[in-house]
Amino acid sequence: MNAPAPEAHRRSVVVTGGGAAGYFAAIACAEANPRCAVTLYEATAHPLAKVRVSGGGRCNVTHACFEPRALIERYPRGARELLGPFHRFGPRETVAWFADRGVELKTESDGRVFPTTDNSGTIVACLQAAAARAGVRVVTQRGVTAARRAAAGFAVELNGGETIAASRLLLATGGNRGSAGLTIAAAFGHTIVPPVPSLFTFHIADDRLRGLEGVVAPEATAAVAGTRWRAGGPVLVTHWGLSGPAILRLSAWAARDLHAVDYRFGLTINWAGAATVPALAEQLSAERSAHPRRQVATANPLGLPARLWERLVAAAGVPAEAAWASVSNAALRALAAAVGTSELAVTGKSMNKEEFVTCGGVALPEVDFATMESSRCPGLHFAGEVLDVDGVTGGFNFQAAWTTGWHAGRAMARE
Numbered sequence: 001m002n003a004p005a006p007e008a009h010r011r012s013v014v015v016t017g018g019g020a021a022g023y024f025a026a027i028a029c030a031e032a033n034p035r036c037a038v039t040l041y042e043a044t045a046h047p048l049a050k051v052r053v054s055g056g057g058r059c060n061v062t063h064a065c066f067e068p069r070a071l072i073e074r075y076p077r078g079a080r081e082l083l084g085p086f087h088r089f090g091p092r093e094t095v096a097w098f099a100d101r102g103v104e105l106k107t108e109s110d111g112r113v114f115p116t117t118d119n120s121g122t123i124v125a126c127l128q129a130a131a132a133r134a135g136v137r138v139v140t141q142r143g144v145t146a147a148r149r150a151a152a153g154f155a156v157e158l159n160g161g162e163t164i165a166a167s168r169l170l171l172a173t174g175g176n177r178g179s180a181g182l183t184i185a186a187a188f189g190h191t192i193v194p195p196v197p198s199l200f201t202f203h204i205a206d207d208r209l210r211g212l213e214g215v216v217a218p219e220a221t222a223a224v225a226g227t228r229w230r231a232g233g234p235v236l237v238t239h240w241g242l243s244g245p246a247i248l249r250l251s252a253w254a255a256r257d258l259h260a261v262d263y264r265f266g267l268t269i270n271w272a273g274a275a276t277v278p279a280l281a282e283q284l285s286a287e288r289s290a291h292p293r294r295q296v297a298t299a300n301p302l303g304l305p306a307r308l309w310e311r312l313v314a315a316a317g318v319p320a321e322a323a324w325a326s327v328s329n330a331a332l333r334a335l336a337a338a339v340g341t342s343e344l345a346v347t348g349k350s351m352n353k354e355e356f357v358t359c360g361g362v363a364l365p366e367v368d369f370a371t372m373e374s375s376r377c378p379g380l381h382f383a384g385e386v387l388d389v390d391g392v393t394g395g396f397n398f399q400a401a402w403t404t405g406w407h408a409g410r411a412m413a414r415e
Helices: 020-032 049-057 068-074 079-088 091-100 120-134 180-187 245-253 255-260 277-290 306-315 329-340 396-413
Strands: 011-016 036-042 105-107 112-115 137-140 144-150 153-158 163-166 168-171 192-198 200-204 216-224 230-237 241-243 265-270 342-351 357-362 380-382
Touching (some): 011 153, 011 163, 011 180, 020 036, 020 168, 020 396, 049 120, 068 396, 079 396, 091 105, 091 396, 168 396, 180 192, 192 255, 241 245, 245 255, 329 342
Parallel strands (some): 011 036, 011 168, 036 137, 168 380
Antiparallel strands (some): 105 112, 144 153, 192 357, 200 241, 216 230, 216 265, 230 241, 265 342
16 A cells, blocks of 8 residues: 655545444545545544444344345335445445455344354444554544535534534434534535434334233234335334334335324234235134144144234134134134234334434435535535435445445545
8 A cells, every 4th residue: 555645735535423334434535545634523432333232232234135136125215326336335345345354244044244253343343443554533522513615625613613624525424313414415505305213113002912022923014004015024022012123124114104193003913924814714724624622722823923822812802712613714714814914003113222223314316326426515425324315124224334435435535
């Protein structure tokens, strides 16, 4: 690598936001062009905080989905815009990037990718070491509060009153409603799509769920009643309602609609996955014919968790001690409906702490996704959740951060 140019002759690149996207962009810029003096400003004392807590402290780095057209199907917002960038830097390149810096990753059965250490500190340490090697200056507890055009590029204001000069400015401050990055982008003429939560769990108070905390239906389907929104996968019963991959995915796709109704809506759960109620009724009828003397509450032909099955049997009005032979056709259809179309009332939400994500941010038509540069203000770039981009759970939001950060950093490095 060439020696860095003298400070006075180096172009100044300012990155605001010390999360995954900001770090990755700063590293990409500094590695691509040692003549860039790259400074990353983080408003808090804890950069990469979200990386540390993600995946239960293991850090779900990416997802083993290596075909860009399949990958973009995991993004409720930003899919079309990310297709080109994923062709140039996607999950395969992410795995190679970390491997080149001494971090071995592993793929779990559901496609999620983690460090083999199962410790998010491995990823944090890698990013911090890569930034240090590349010459990135990291300044914590100093946030960027405003920016304006200047002769040399930008005049960037920091909290505390200091103003610094920058040739290029990257906003990677996340998508929270109070994000300074969104305020700065709006000041430069960008349209801001109002941020709302994505990836959250559902509050449900229903006797059918009470006492089932910790029970998982491994192949369920969840749907917002009266809409096209539905998602499949494991559903977890919690103390406050429902969670699990299917619920989180559903919350992501329906994020704006659920915000509009203040998170009060009807939810339909098919505990048996995609099977229709008539198909379920046929399975139950076959069980009745094959094992008429077996007790319904203990003879579960659908492979559901035992406690959940018992609760659904009760909800269908079938006595706990009843044998299959005593179940009428009407009761059998009621049991099939209880399994396949459980209607639940959602009364609120809780953020999934490990996966805190918002949809909303800088409007995508105003950004060049080849360079992540603003179409309204040359020299201004974006990366990560400050954009109106978000993915479902499973490592997809981190992949969007790595991808947009890499493209922004490389673009800012160009003379």
